[in-house]
Amino acid sequence: MKLLLNKVAIVTGAAHPMGMGFAAGLKLAQAGAKVILTDLGRNEQELETLEQRVSEISELGGNAIAMAVDITERSQIDACVEKVIERYGQIDILFNNAGSPAGCGEFLNMTDQQWDISYQVNVKGTADFCQAVIPVMIENGNGSIINNSSLSGLAAIENMAAYTATKFAVVGLTKALACEFGKNNIRVNSVCPGNIWTQMGQIEAELLQKDGQSIADVKKGMSAKVPLGRCGVSEDVANAVVYLASDMASYVSGVAMPVSGGMAPGL
Numbered sequence: 001m002k003l004l005l006n007k008v009a010i011v012t013g014a015a016h017p018m019g020m021g022f023a024a025g026l027k028l029a030q031a032g033a034k035v036i037l038t039d040l041g042r043n044e045q046e047l048e049t050l051e052q053r054v055s056e057i058s059e060l061g062g063n064a065i066a067m068a069v070d071i072t073e074r075s076q077i078d079a080c081v082e083k084v085i086e087r088y089g090q091i092d093i094l095f096n097n098a099g100s101p102a103g104c105g106e107f108l109n110m111t112d113q114q115w116d117i118s119y120q121v122n123v124k125g126t127a128d129f130c131q132a133v134i135p136v137m138i139e140n141g142n143g144s145i146i147n148n149s150s151l152s153g154l155a156a157i158e159n160m161a162a163y164t165a166t167k168f169a170v171v172g173l174t175k176a177l178a179c180e181f182g183k184n185n186i187r188v189n190s191v192c193p194g195n196i197w198t199q200m201g202q203i204e205a206e207l208l209q210k211d212g213q214s215i216a217d218v219k220k221g222m223s224a225k226v227p228l229g230r231c232g233v234s235e236d237v238a239n240a241v242v243y244l245a246s247d248m249a250s251y252v253s254g255v256a257m258p259v260s261g262g263m264a265p266g267l
């Protein structure tokens, strides 16, 4: 019996082939859910990239559709929720995965724009999507929301002030909503990935790059700090998302779950 049969799941920020959004979308679909993959979709190329991810899921036998949603535009979130309800009549799972690395960099050089993008995407966009789906989940009598924070939502490393501040906020938002909507049988959790080798992971690696060092060397250094001895891949996080989405986690709510190969907050 598939874990998520007859469930409907929305995933944000799911266009990149190496990203956690796509990996989670694929695993949710393989677990039986009908999946709505969303991402920015500001032009033909972005839309095509998102459609490609949907085709890949379909080719593997999963049920998925694409929708362009910029999570900083509340009207686009509301339109997405409305279309999903029209088509499926329910929303059981939301994986708020979209995030921006704009807030990485030296604090003294951090611009208003970096702060604004970090807040708008990582905090407000995540909160807005929760606010849009929770009434549907209340009506359905159940729901599972998973917000993608970061190990940077539990502890800090240098040169990531705005990113870290907003990822702490994601953990706080998660706990607040878990308290407020537990009575409605809605579970709200966050995943806190460590060093995950995605496009964004590589941007973070570039920040750690010292003069003359290759990215492969940085990756080796990052891997050495992980007790399990490797950087993670998106599938590692996707497995945690499927668990939290499913009834296997029926008594788990309000947690901030590190998915970090044993790397502890603060390392």
Ligand SMILES: NC(=O)c1ccc[n+]([C@@H]2O[C@H](COP(=O)([O-])OP(=O)(O)OC[C@H]3O[C@@H](n4cnc5c(N)ncnc54)[C@H](O)[C@@H]3O)[C@@H](O)[C@H]2O)c1
Residues within 6 Å of the ligand: 012, 013, 014, 015, 016, 018, 019, 020, 021, 038, 039, 040, 069, 070, 071, 072, 097, 098, 099, 100, 101, 121, 125, 148, 149, 150, 151, 152, 192, 193, 194, 195, 196, 197, 198, 199, 200, 201, 202, 204, 234
């Ligand atoms: N890679 C890491 O090491 C790492 C570690 C901890 C947490 N994270 C978090 O994991 C999540 C996924 O990141 P990833 O590493 O898979 O990278 P990714 O670049 O594949 O995923 C981020 C996605 O968010 C989308 N996005 C950005 N702004 C958006 C907006 N306004 N509306 C809709 N979508 C938007 C991007 O287009 C992109 O597809 C992010 O929230 C990130 O902060 C990443």
